[in-house]
Amino acid sequence: MIEPLLQVESLSKRFGALRAADEISLGVAEGELHALIGPNGAGKTTLLDLLCGLTEADCGSITFQGRSVGSMSMEARARLGLVRSFQVTSVFPTLTVEENLVLAVMAAQGGNFGCWSPPLDDVQLLQPARELLTRVDLIQKSALPAAALSHGERRQLEVGMVLATAPRMLLLDEPMAGLGPGGTVQLTRMIQGLKGSVTILLVEHDMPSVFTLADRITVLVRGRVAATGSPQEIRHDPAVQEAYLGRGDDA
Amino acid sequence: MRAFLRNERLMLTVLLVFALLPPLFQLMGQEYLLSLLNRILIYGLAAASLDLILGYGGMVSLGHAAFLGIGAYSAGILAFHSYEGSAVLNWPMGLVLPGSESLLLALFVAVVMAGFFGLLTGSISLRTRGMHFIMITLAFAQMFYYLFISLDRYGGEDGISLFGRGHLPGFDLNNDFIYYYLCLFILILFLVLARRFTTSRFGLVLRGGRDNEQRLRALGFPVYRYRLICYALAAAAAGVAGVLMAHQGEYVSPGLMHWTKSGEIMVMVLLGGSGTLVGPLLGAGVLLLLEEVLAIYTEHWMVILGPFLILVVLFARNGIHGLLMKIGGRDD
Numbered sequence: 001m002i003e004p005l006l007q008v009e010s011l012s013k014r015f016g017a018l019r020a021a022d023e024i025s026l027g028v029a030e031g032e033l034h035a036l037i038g039p040n041g042a043g044k045t046t047l048l049d050l051l052c053g054l055t056e057a058d059c060g061s062i063t064f065q066g067r068s069v070g071s072m073s074m075e076a077r078a079r080l081g082l083v084r085s086f087q088v089t090s091v092f093p094t095l096t097v098e099e100n101l102v103l104a105v106m107a108a109q110g111g112n113f114g115c116w117s118p119p120l121d122d123v124q125l126l127q128p129a130r131e132l133l134t135r136v137d138l139i140q141k142s143a144l145p146a147a148a149l150s151h152g153e154r155r156q157l158e159v160g161m162v163l164a165t166a167p168r169m170l171l172l173d174e175p176m177a178g179l180g181p182g183g184t185v186q187l188t189r190m191i192q193g194l195k196g197s198v199t200i201l202l203v204e205h206d207m208p209s210v211f212t213l214a215d216r217i218t219v220l221v222r223g224r225v226a227a228t229g230s231p232q233e234i235r236h237d238p239a240v241q242e243a244y245l246g247r248g249d250d251a
Numbered sequence: 252m253r254a255f256l257r258n259e260r261l262m263l264t265v266l267l268v269f270a271l272l273p274p275l276f277q278l279m280g281q282e283y284l285l286s287l288l289n290r291i292l293i294y295g296l297a298a299a300s301l302d303l304i305l306g307y308g309g310m311v312s313l314g315h316a317a318f319l320g321i322g323a324y325s326a327g328i329l330a331f332h333s334y335e336g337s338a339v340l341n342w343p344m345g346l347v348l349p350g351s352e353s354l355l356l357a358l359f360v361a362v363v364m365a366g367f368f369g370l371l372t373g374s375i376s377l378r379t380r381g382m383h384f385i386m387i388t389l390a391f392a393q394m395f396y397y398l399f400i401s402l403d404r405y406g407g408e409d410g411i412s413l414f415g416r417g418h419l420p421g422f423d424l425n426n427d428f429i430y431y432y433l434c435l436f437i438l439i440l441f442l443v444l445a446r447r448f449t450t451s452r453f454g455l456v457l458r459g460g461r462d463n464e465q466r467l468r469a470l471g472f473p474v475y476r477y478r479l480i481c482y483a484l485a486a487a488a489a490g491v492a493g494v495l496m497a498h499q500g501e502y503v504s505p506g507l508m509h510w511t512k513s514g515e516i517m518v519m520v521l522l523g524g525s526g527t528l529v530g531p532l533l534g535a536g537v538l539l540l541l542e543e544v545l546a547i548y549t550e551h552w553m554v555i556l557g558p559f560l561i562l563v564v565l566f567a568r569n570g571i572h573g574l575l576m577k578i579g580g581r582d583d
């Protein structure tokens with residue numbers, strides 16, 4: 001079997017007495033869209049924090065592209081292509097929409113200590129930025145400060161920024177959160193379009209999109225992996241239904 | 252883009268006023284005002300350099316006056332040794348730096364020294380955030396303050412008095428007009444460079460870090476390095492202001508590094524509008540003018556100035572610059 005792009009072994013993180021991540025092991029193959037689901041407080045965001053390097057694990061190992069990245073800084077992991085988006089939308093509020101994307105394109109191209117030429121005059125930055133703005137449907141808003149965008153638009157901007165860095169692997173934390181039904185459908189379609197060209201670990205509460213998008217699903221409950229498998233398997237796993245899907249209704 | 256253009260226009264207007272006031276003062280026979288205007292200009296340079304750190308970099312430094320002082324003492328110590336006929340440095344292997352009254356040499360030494368100490372103290376301070384950063388920059392500045400107080404050779408608490416304004420080939424710096432326009436030239440040079448700097452790739456990364464550091468790091472930018480470079484460059488620019496200040500007043504003292512001086516420069520930035528470069532010039536102008544005017548009526552001018560500043564910061568979030576932009580925005 002080929003080695004997975006991302007391999008996590010016995011990753012643990014405690015906050016005081018709380019085991020937010022408890023011996024988590026997980027493999028994500030190249031090109032796969034792997035969904036991570038679980039009830040509120042299960043530790044999904046914590047796991048992404050550990051993977052991207054925002055917080056340091058207590059123990060366990062993270063291997064990305066065959067390299068141990070567990071002790072690398074967030075910046076170093078991002079440069080390797082392991083890039084995340086945040087559950088709480090995270091953009092640069094006083095910069096314009098265009099500047100937000102240009103900054104993300106710059107991150108991908110490198111060589112950014114230039115103190116002389118303005119990036120907004122540079123076609124090599126502007127062109128990809130404009131293309132991405134079109135892709136996430138924000139081209140009309142390029143000149144607005146990001147703070148002026150609606151919640152859904154900020155989310156679109158964030159996805160555009162993440163795409164700009166041409167990542168090997170995306171860690172998406174609830175991209176659908178706070179989007180209306182129309183927005184959810186649109187974003188699902190967009191992520192569908194990314195499938196195959198980039199490996200994705202998707203944390204999402206919106207079950208229809210999860211079951212549409214995912215190749216495989218891991219269920220996290222109280223910091224532990226409760227089950228891993230194909231959408232079919234997960235749908236019919238009794239443990240999962242009890243712990244998660246079957247909250248209240250027996251869907 | 253439009254805001255940017257308007258900002259540019261405001262800057263040109265302000266510089267034009269700076270350029271035209273001295274002949275006007277002369278016509279009115281109020282030449283003593285020139286020295287006040289010159290001080291405003293030099294403080295404006297210091298405040299604009301702090302704006303790079305504070306307004307563009309989002310780093311609230313309360314120790315900027317240290318670099319002003321280091322620049323001033325660079326000029327002062329060079330001149331002191333020149334009067335004495337001794338060497339500033341006399342190291343083996345021909346490493347000798349004689350005293351000198353050359354303005355260019357003083358500027359060079361000041362840029363190197365302030366830039367170096369900016370790099371040094373910045374590399375430590377920038378490992379902290381928020382309140383800690385404020386306190387540590389303040390602590391470093393106070394360290395320099397006490398260091399220079401203890402240097403008896405250079406006048407200790409009394410500082411160094413200069414005899415004349417030093418030399419620049421082809422210019423008589425003791426002529427107040429010539430000295431003023433030289434300072435204005437240096438200020439314009441700084442603003443042109445700083446304008447380029449803040450709109451460059453580097454500047455965009457810096458502004459991104461001010462907005463959302465975590466996001467910037469997630470994109471893969473080494474935020475610390477960008478901030479450190481910005482911090483050191485701004486320190487070097489403050490060093491230049493220090494040299495100009497030393498020669499303008501023909502006097503150097505440790506008081507220049509006291510934390511209240513750092514606070515004053517910070518107030519100029521906030522009062523004028525941070526992140527605009529031109530705002531701090533206006534802030535310097537208003538603050539120094541107010542000080543001057545209020546000092547005529549009462550020696551407790553700080554009692555009046557303090558609440559005024561609080562009001563401005565509370566009600567005009569973007570300072571004088573923000574107010575002017577609002578007024579200017581209506582007819583666009």
Ligand SMILES: Nc1ncnc2c1ncn2[C@@H]1O[C@H](COP(=O)(O)OP(=O)(O)OP(=O)(O)O)[C@@H](O)[C@H]1O
Nearest residue numbers: 015018020038039040041042043044045046047087
């Ligand atoms: N920095 C922290 N300090 C202490 N406890 C924390 C910290 N971060 C998270 N936790 C706790 O760890 C647990 C897991 O939180 P996490 O945010 O990972 O859950 P989640 O699965 O992402 O939930 P949600 O679906 O609501 O986003 C929660 O109980 C949370 O309160």
Ligand SMILES: [Mg+2]
Nearest residue numbers: 044045046087
């Ligand atoms: Mg979460």
